[in-house]
Amino acid sequence: MKLADIRIDYTLKSLDEKDVNASPIDQFNIWLEGAQQSKVQEWNAMNLSTVRPDGRPNSRIVLLKGVDTGLVFFTNYNSAKGKELTHNPFAAITFFWPALERQVRFMGKVSKITSQESDEYYFSRPFASQIGAWASPQSEVIPNRTYLEEKEAKLLTLIKEETITRPEHWGGYRLIPEEVEFWQGRSSRLHDRIHYLKDSGGNWKIGRLAP
DSSP states (O other): OOGGGOOOOOOSOOOOGGGSOSSHHHHHHHHHHHHHHTTOTTTTEEEEEEEOTTSOEEEEEEEOOEESSSEEEEEETTSHHHHHHHHOOEEEEEEEEGGGTEEEEEEEEEEEOOHHHHHHHHTTSOHHHHHHHHHOOTTSOOSOHHHHHHHHHHHHHHOOTTTOOOOTTEEEEEEEEEEEEEEEOOGGGOOEEEEEEEOTTSOEEEEEEOO
16 A cells, blocks of 8 residues: 555544643643553653754654653753753654544653752662663764673663662653644544643633634
8 A cells, every 4th residue: 555545534522722731831730641541552661852963853762750830851961952952942743643532742842850850750760760860871883782781781780679770861851742632533624623822921722723
């Protein structure tokens, strides 16, 4: 089958302005819980898009690890995404749950969370993942897989579970949304798109976008 011939007609649900929460974070939590209860695979996976210093976009899948005033995720601060966020702290995040015919897009400014918050999550991770944060020079060119495995093995002889500390180069970020869009697939490609835009006073304006 040709790619141009692939079509899926979305018919599960609809979405109307009067049905959404006044807060996009509260509305997102409703949809996120729905994705979890529906047993959507990797329901907390999201596409994080940043901007390189040359102005070109860069995207990758990361995992959502918290929702409060914004969206929280963790990474190596020296990774490509970390360096890009230092250069330009604005980013976009997209969730897509095809089984529910739903997509959510967030756009806003990203900043590092507190050291205490990063410590709390870091020490909740399995010990192997804690060691991994020390072992991997994320986004750097390495000679081969063996390089990583040997570095991990060496660290395991030097660091014990009761003495490990969080690397200073590893921690969390929080994206505070300024725009949010909820997309519900509909028949004939006439999808529902409900858009939230934060005004200068910090209030959310809700509108509908053409599909």
